[in-house]
Amino acid sequence: MAKYPCRVCGLEQGIDQWHPPSLAICSCCATEFGLSDRTLEEVRNTRMAWLIEGVGWFKPKDRPESWHSIDDLVKQLKDIPFEWL
Numbered sequence: 001m002a003k004y005p006c007r008v009c010g011l012e013q014g015i016d017q018w019h020p021p022s023l024a025i026c027s028c029c030a031t032e033f034g035l036s037d038r039t040l041e042e043v044r045n046t047r048m049a050w051l052i053e054g055v056g057w058f059k060p061k062d063r064p065e066s067w068h069s070i071d072d073l074v075k076q077l078k079d080i081p082f083e084w085l
Contacts, residue, residue, distance in 0.1 A: 002079035007037045008047045009055075010079035028076075030058035043084050 002012040009029035021034020029050045037043050057063045
């Protein structure tokens with residue numbers, strides 16, 4: 001389980017991006033922490049848009065070399081905190 005996962009895509013961030021909001025951008029789904037993920041509705045809308053657009057990486061160079069399949073996506077999505085589903 002990720003310690004500081006993105007609320008939208010589940011990617012581990014390494015540090016708390018929300019207390020205070022960092023306004024940094026997730027390298028996977030392009031969520032701006034503290035701006036586009038403040039409410040459950042915003043998180044769900046952002047996630048749906050990211051999924052519909054094909055789950056591309058905002059910064060492809062940051063995608064782990066082992067991240068290649070739908071299984072990797074599912075594993076990452078499982079790290080989204082329950083309260084943000």
